[in-house]
Amino acid sequence: MNTTENIRAQFPILNKQINNNALVYFDNAATVQKPKQVIEAIENYYYNSNANIHRGVHTLSRVATELFEQSRKTIASFFNVKNSQQIIFTSGTTDGLNTLVQSLSKSVLQKNSEIILSTYEHHSNILPWQLWAQHNNGKLKIIPLKENHSLDLEKLEQLITPNTKIISIAHVSNTLGLITNIEKVKEIAKKYNLIIVLDGAQSAPHMKIDLENLDVDFFVCSAHKMYGPTGIGILYMSEKWLQELPVSKVGGGTIKTVSFEKTEYEQGALRFEPGTPNISGAIGFAEAIKFTNIVGITSIYKHELDLVNYAQKQLNELPEVIQYGVSKEKAGVISFNVKNQHPFDVGSLLDKYGIAVRTGHHCTQPLMKVLNTQGTIRASFAIYNTKQELNYFIEKLKKVITMLK
Amino acid sequence: MNTTENIRAQFPILNKQINNNALVYFDNAATVQKPKQVIEAIENYYYNSNANIHRGVHTLSRVATELFEQSRKTIASFFNVKNSQQIIFTSGTTDGLNTLVQSLSKSVLQKNSEIILSTYEHHSNILPWQLWAQHNNGKLKIIPLKENHSLDLEKLEQLITPNTKIISIAHVSNTLGLITNIEKVKEIAKKYNLIIVLDGAQSAPHMKIDLENLDVDFFVCSAHKMYGPTGIGILYMSEKWLQELPVSKVGGGTIKTVSFEKTEYEQGALRFEPGTPNISGAIGFAEAIKFTNIVGITSIYKHELDLVNYAQKQLNELPEVIQYGVSKEKAGVISFNVKNQHPFDVGSLLDKYGIAVRTGHHCTQPLMKVLNTQGTIRASFAIYNTKQELNYFIEKLKKVITMLK
């Protein structure tokens, strides 16, 4: 039975006391807690099967390779990707985006090319493009926000010029929790033959994502936001790109033959995975996917949306609170401020009550500028959070507001 | 007491049966087994302190940040690096080398620049340079081997031209276990003002390395070869480079301010660590260093050298065996072949006796070409290996030779 109680029992850290209060962990968009199955899968790997993978002639190496490749398949099937080779292990979303930008800069990107991003991108989906642009006279074009802080996709088409090559966009805003209308983005991208890169760091933990049907060129996410360990993520690419994308990160394991003069690279995912991968990380990631499958990703979405709507409603009743990106359809995140108070003060005092929220710019400084604030207070939810926790949070938030007045 | 018995007790995997025989794990150069303290440190982190680091206003985030930064300090002091900011976390040696080559390609490397490598480099220290060279008309110059398979450093100076910028070299050969004479390399490098990149993947696990005194520009290694977890390693850089090296991998966490037009980057290690790092990996790595410190890195070296010399002597008595890179001073690795037999056959049969060796090109195909073989059989040792295991190995190797005849 997937009651919240049963689920919480799988996360021992939730029983911790913080500053003499029960931990209320609302910082899930930064990183989520891990169920004990995931931690045990990592342990198990090291106690029973640790070896370097691929090419190994001995038993442990074969076992480790099988566990690793099976993990790839588990993840592929979670995203409904038939050819698991399209799932390339990275060390996280940021790593995936950097590698991708570098590979694209050796193929489709030329001097003067233009990339379209959105106002609410995470720095990890801005800086790699910006760095490329600075060295190549490239340009970043930005999709603006509407009044309600959602993306103004009506303006997208105007940004496109003959030099536009790529739209790289967050599937879900990490600061606001708003969901990007990908169907709309795709419609326009197809019309102009643009490549779509989808930053799924904040969507993959919360929503059913069917990459076969979504039909974007690239998709990235991080395990540590999906009940998995740190140091592992994936870069998905379409079949076409799996064949065509030039490598940008190379080393042991990616090759068929090497001489100092010339190198013939492998096919498939191996081509993009130089060096010893994060084997225990991949195994932990797959175990996290199994956890998610058992709970059901649509149940997760529903549970978190209930919390979001409840929280938005409660906050709406506090006159001192300004909310950002309010919407009935969000992925587990709310963002707000207390009028005339610094988010850091609010966050510090909530922490005293055991409540973990994130405050600051959330690595979205350009968005902060548009929202005209230095930072916000962000509460982000996971499957184990409860309405009781939210009630406690609202109660203490009121207290904090009084203290700061 | 650091008896081998006590040490072995800390590695539960060593009690495993493989094909109905006790596991004899001689594939330590590929990846070494982990003591239970390391596995427990990772567990502990996830059960008690998991949170995203830096900028966090809440308690768990502060605790996680402290654990992470303390790990950096533990590793820095192991290598006698006073400013721990010079230790940059990577996902491994290969990742470190790729990032480094890309950063150097934005500063010292120009069109037509030349890089000096050695014949026994691992693919991870060839391919990133080769990829750069292909796009920039650069050149790789190769230090040849002497008769005894050690590097012919007498020939190094001849390779230098006015275009030479960098010597990137393995500290220890992963295939042969031979130790590069870095003092000699440095002498020449200083004379011509060349940058030294030291690939320490195979030296860091076995030898005392004092980076403050070694005084190279860059040093890379992987935790998983040093009793630590997969998915984490370090890139050390000298103070000068910490200030001057341009970033090549960017994203959340590396910046002071970001706008779509311009970005001001952080100082110190943060500048080179975009995105959520492998937090549990860093903590596990530090725990592995603590294990190494308790045993003592010089004891490790001595123990492994004893095994190497014993093995070389035993193999020398088998007329069917050809050894490569025989030397009295090696770091834990021996490499050989059985005349007229494919290494794969020998390795497969040894595996049947529970003995894990690696066979093949060991990601050093150019070296294989010079040794005039498709591959070798490599046995590599760690602190937990014993003479009894070696005796068993030699006994079974003889059996295998008979079977294959």
Added chain:
Amino acid sequence: MNIEEIEKEIIEEFELFGDNWEEKYEHIIDMGKNLPKIADENKTDKNIITGCQSRVWLNTELKNGKMIFTADSDAIITKGMVAIIVRVFNNQTPQDISNAQLNFINVIGLKEHLSPTRANGLLSMIRRMKQDAKNLMNGSNNNN
């Protein structure tokens, strides 16, 4: 004999060794040594199947509606495995080969040599043989 009968014969042969893997492997090595050599002119790049560690050469011909395989490998255990598979498939019709299940491999306990992650070319060899059979059935001459 048809494929199933040969499989049965091989299983019976291997049953004699019981749990003694050493004798089993000696038998495989022997079979490898006795594998009729592929003609030198057929040891071409077109006929090579690269595994990660050992290479296999395989040549296919059709004679009187039956498929004739000759093969070689640089590793003797691989060659022995190749010999077993050639023994099963040789002189069979393309139809039978393309339908064959090859159950005997699990039974004689050599699964590790045919696990998908042990890229030693054997799996690709079987796949190639079946592909060649299919191509012949479809009247194609392409045996790549």
Added chain:
Amino acid sequence: MNIEEIEKEIIEEFELFGDNWEEKYEHIIDMGKNLPKIADENKTDKNIITGCQSRVWLNTELKNGKMIFTADSDAIITKGMVAIIVRVFNNQTPQDISNAQLNFINVIGLKEHLSPTRANGLLSMIRRMKQDAKNLMNGSNNNN
């Protein structure tokens, strides 16, 4: 009063609150509100100390051999902490400031605000105050 005496006074003040952190923080917030404002012309980039989340402005002057600090912060808890430290250091000699240990911070239980990993600028502020003091002692006018 010298630095140690002021520290003692602060410790005694905070002892009154016992384990009640809420009162403790209310006191800090009050102190923040009562911190004499830094003159607007001194709220310059030169005088800014950037933490990760909140900013601190600090101005240093020397009057009759004593150091005079004025400061501000955009976060009120930070400002309260700043107020405490200014209270301790204000009107003291450069010599005393540069030698001060500031033990009171651990004692009053606000350590988390001064942990090296909580980059809120407070630590850098103390470092800056001591550096300014040292520079003055060495006759340098550079207070960066």
